Each structure stands twice: as C-alpha cells, then as structure tokens.
Amino acid sequence: MRECLMDGPVAASLEQDLDLFYKDRVTFLSALTDTNISKESYTKEVGGLFGMIQYSIDHANLVLWFEHDLFCQANCWCILWLITKSSCDAVTVWMVHPKEEAPYSFAAHTTQELVQAFDHAQPVKEIDQLAQLWPAYCNQDNQGLVTLAHKLKSTYPFLMPAIQAHLDRHPTDESPGRPIQTLMQIKQSSPEASFGEIFQEFSRREGIYGMGDLQVKQLLQSEL
Structure with a gap:
C-alpha cells in the first residue's frame, strides 16, 4: 500500500x-x-x-x-x-x-x-x-x-x-513533540551533519515512527 x-x-x-x-x-x-x-x-x-x-x-x-x-x-x-x-x-x-x-x-x-x-x-x-x-x-x-x-x-x-x-508526537507546553525533539537533539550534537546523516540517525533512534525521508525533511523545514 x-x-x-x-x-x-x-x-x-x-x-x-x-x-x-x-x-x-x-x-x-x-x-x-x-x-x-x-x-x-x-x-x-x-x-x-x-x-x-x-x-x-x-x-x-x-x-x-x-x-x-x-x-x-x-x-x-x-x-x-x-x-x-x-x-x-x-x-x-x-x-x-x-x-x-x-x-x-x-x-x-x-x-x-x-x-x-x-x-x-x-x-x-x-x-x-x-x-x-x-x-x-x-x-x-x-x-x-x-x-x-x-x-x-x-x-x-x-x-x-x-x-x-x-x-x-503531539506538541505540549514542555515539548515540540517527540520527533521534533529528537531532531533538535541530533542537530545540536551534530550541527554540521548533512540531511542524509540526520535522517539515518533519526531512523536509528526513532524507528518506531517508520518515517520516510520526505516526512523527516518536512519536519526539519517547518520546525527547525
């Protein structure tokens, strides 16, 4: 599907x-x-x-x-x-x-x-x-x-x-949501990382979401 x-x-x-x-x-x-x-x-x-x-x-x-x-x-x-x-x-x-x-x-x-x-x-x-x-x-x-x-x-x-x-994944007063929070942590720890590297690390940490590259890219563009 x-x-x-x-x-x-x-x-x-x-x-x-x-x-x-x-x-x-x-x-x-x-x-x-x-x-x-x-x-x-x-x-x-x-x-x-x-x-x-x-x-x-x-x-x-x-x-x-x-x-x-x-x-x-x-x-x-x-x-x-x-x-x-x-x-x-x-x-x-x-x-x-x-x-x-x-x-x-x-x-x-x-x-x-x-x-x-x-x-x-x-x-x-x-x-x-x-x-x-x-x-x-x-x-x-x-x-x-x-x-x-x-x-x-x-x-x-x-x-x-x-x-x-x-x-x-829904934002709260304390958090922008788990996927965004994880992406922020990745960016903070590896500020020079390419998108491919960020996506790979996000997939490793948050495989539970099963997100594709376009979904992760959209999160990066809209929130970070």
Missing part, C-alpha cells in the same frame, strides 16, 4: 463515498512531495486497492504484511477498517509479522526469513476490535486508541508502542 496515513487528513476515509478522502489525500501528498499528483492517478492506485477490498474479495485469503512502526500500523488499521465494512463474504485475514530483531523493517529480513514469516502468518481473530483503531485514530480519540491497545495487548503487544509514539 503506497500511502502514509499517519500524516495528513484522513477523517473522510470513514465515509461510504471515498471521493472527498481521495481529494484530501491528493492535496496533502502533492504538497508533501512537491509534485502535482492527479486525483485520477491516486484513485487508480490507492482507490483501486480500496475498491477491491470493499467489493471484490469474496471467499478470499488476505495476507497483510505490515511492520510494527506507526507508519505501517496506521495503514494497517485503515485496511482492517475497510475489510470490516466490505460487502464481501467469507474473507479470511492473516497477518505476517516481522522478526523480533527487526520489527520495523521487512527489508532487513533475508529471503529465508521472509518465507519463514509467511509460513508463520497468524489468522486475525479480533478483526472487529482491531478495525476500531482506525476510526479512533481518525477522530483523534486518544483514549479510545489506548483502551483498544490494552484490550488487544496479549495478542498484539506491538500496538501500544506505536500508539504511544503517535501520542508523543
């Missing part, structure tokens, strides 16, 4: 008609990437996936490959929400989990490890509860997110760290 739903407007995804959601995302992503993304291309790529989930997965086995960082988890919650709202029948959903040593990177897995991860895919039994993470996220219901994470902790212990990272 080529999206970054941890950033930008997402509330319109809760509507049955996703047209406004597509418009909101095109506007946001065009600004983020400094490119002119057309609604047609977005609808074809992302909307095509959403439409398939909503209407074309009867009697299907869906295997979800999502890492445990916030970037991937936000996308995962959206997909699970769409599955529960689907008009299709007899859909079985499986989750493939990354290895414990690399929870935020399937890219760090060998081919054999990826095969093993697939072989150990887990059936999703609490899909209705998991799916409720998405409307809670969209509606900025932080307490709802925390409550769901605690309910699901025994099966999905990675939810709370991702949700805590989400909560920590």
Whole structure:
C-alpha cells in the first residue's frame, strides 16, 4: 500500500463515498512531495486497492504484511477498517509479522526469513476490535486508541508502542513533540551533519515512527 496515513487528513476515509478522502489525500501528498499528483492517478492506485477490498474479495485469503512502526500500523488499521465494512463474504485475514530483531523493517529480513514469516502468518481473530483503531485514530480519540491497545495487548503487544509514539508526537507546553525533539537533539550534537546523516540517525533512534525521508525533511523545514 503506497500511502502514509499517519500524516495528513484522513477523517473522510470513514465515509461510504471515498471521493472527498481521495481529494484530501491528493492535496496533502502533492504538497508533501512537491509534485502535482492527479486525483485520477491516486484513485487508480490507492482507490483501486480500496475498491477491491470493499467489493471484490469474496471467499478470499488476505495476507497483510505490515511492520510494527506507526507508519505501517496506521495503514494497517485503515485496511482492517475497510475489510470490516466490505460487502464481501467469507474473507479470511492473516497477518505476517516481522522478526523480533527487526520489527520495523521487512527489508532487513533475508529471503529465508521472509518465507519463514509467511509460513508463520497468524489468522486475525479480533478483526472487529482491531478495525476500531482506525476510526479512533481518525477522530483523534486518544483514549479510545489506548483502551483498544490494552484490550488487544496479549495478542498484539506491538500496538501500544506505536500508539504511544503517535501520542508523543503531539506538541505540549514542555515539548515540540517527540520527533521534533529528537531532531533538535541530533542537530545540536551534530550541527554540521548533512540531511542524509540526520535522517539515518533519526531512523536509528526513532524507528518506531517508520518515517520516510520526505516526512523527516518536512519536519526539519517547518520546525527547525
């Protein structure tokens, strides 16, 4: 899934008609990437996936490959929400989990490890509860997110760290938010560092966010 739903407007995804959601995302992503993304291309790529989930997965086995960082988890919650709202029948959903040593990177897995991860895919039994993470996220219901994470902790212990990272990124009177605070610390300790070096160090310290280079660059440009 080529999206970054941890950033930008997402509330319109809760509507049955996703047209406004597509418009909101095109506007946001065009600004983020400094490119002119057309609604047609977005609808074809992302909307095509959403439409398939909503209407074309009867009697299907869906295997979800999502890492445990916030970037991937936000996308995962959206997909699970769409599955529960689907008009299709007899859909079985499986989750493939990354290895414990690399929870935020399937890219760090060998081919054999990826095969093993697939072989150990887990059936999703609490899909209705998991799916409720998405409307809670969209509606900025932080307490709802925390409550769901605690309910699901025994099966999905990675939810709370991702949700805590989400909560920590919001500014307070004492902090500009965890990602910005970390970037400030990196800049202070290495004032001559290139963006590539800053991004690499940020990813090492804050892999829980799963941010790409454009997201980190935007944070640097807007806040530092």
